Amino acid sequence: MEFIRRYRNLLILHFTVLIWGFTGVLGDLITVSALHLVWYRVLIAALTLFVYFKLSKQKLVVSWSKILRFLGVGMIVGLHWVCFFHAIKISTVSVTLVTLSSLTLFTAILEPLFNRKTIAIGDVIVGMVIIFGIYLIFKFEFQYWQGIIFGLSAALCASLFSILNAKMVKQDSPTIITFYEMIGAFIGVSIIMLLSGQFTAEMVLSSSDWVYLLLLGSVCTAFAYVLGVAVMKELSAFTVALTTNLEPVYGILLAIVILGHKETMSIGFYFGAVIILGAVFLYPLLKAGLARSKNRNRLENK
Structure with missing residues (x-):
């Protein structure tokens, strides 16, 4: 029975990661700009989560200091998505997803700084491997250099809000945090659009854009997040982290199948993609192996 429940949760987790990977394809299919796309996405996600809270009868009341903190991190989330979808618009889904995998590199550097710890040697080595992979992509796909820059910017923002969320989730519900972060992202993107005069007729959506955006905002954002949180209660953090690293792999495969020739890249x-994804995927395994080895040595020394 325990095995069946674990297997079911693993399938749900892989399905969730597959949904996350599908966001890149939707970003390419939606015709409005990245700024307008994110504005609609976070609005739909916030409304969907609000309905979820009402149906589940959960309270949304938290202190004003926490709300301001959640809204601030939400603005970073909004910037991350703007960079992510803009990278897709000016390059390809494959280029964007692979460069986004540099999240591991940024986190390895930034997390010790935030927590006032020394940077691990293993993190530095993995970071160097990822940099080499990014160099190869720059070299062979230089025509997409702007997309690579925006993809790396999206990874930097993702690293920042992931580190901040890791601290906040210890005290508050992940779903409540996400709800207020979606509102923060909506406010941040709205301010950018207001200052840059982006509230124009270009925001008018076609029928297909409405369908894709509803999928993106409700299924790929709110639903996938709630689903992901649910399985995290049953599976180990290591299993979740390792499976989540498959997101760019699923995303690239979906892009090739759905978008076809546009996603064909050079050898x-x-x-470079195999080097980056290999480093990202194998890193948790190596880290877990080193941790087990240290524990064994500690026990033997006792």
């Missing part, structure tokens, strides 16, 4: 790109 050099795929070589």
Whole structure:
């Protein structure tokens, strides 16, 4: 029975990661700009989560200091998505998803700084491998250099809000945090649009855009998040982290199947992608192995 429940939760987790990978394809299919896309996405996600809270009869009341903190992090989330979808618009889904995998590199550098710890040697080595992979992609797909820059910017923002969320989630519900972060992202993107005069007729959506955005905002954002949190209660953090690293793999495969020839890259790109994704995927395994080895040595010394 325990095995069946674990297997079911693993399938749900993989399905959730597959949904997250599908966001890149939707970003390419939606015709409005990245700024307008994110504005609609976070609005739909916030409304969907609000309905979820009402149906589940959960309270949304938290202190004003926490709300302001959640809204601030939400603005970083909004900037992350703007960079992410803009990278897709000016390059390809594959290029964007692979460069987004540099999240591991940024986190390895930034997390010790935030927590006032020394940077681990293993993190530095993995970071160097990822930098080499990004260099190869720059070299062989230089025509997409702007998309690579925005993809790396999206990864930097993702690293920042992931580190901040890791602290906040210890005290508050992840779903409540996400709800207020969606509102923060909506406010942040709205301010950018207001200052840049982006509230224009270009925001008018076609029928297909409405369908894709509803999928993006409700299924790929709110629903996938709630689903992901649910399985995290049953599976180990290590299993979740390892499976989540498959997101760019699923996303690239979906992009090739759905978008076809547009996603065809050079051999050099795929070589660089394998190096980056291999480093990202194997890193948790190596780290867990080193931790077990240290524990064994500690026990033997006792």
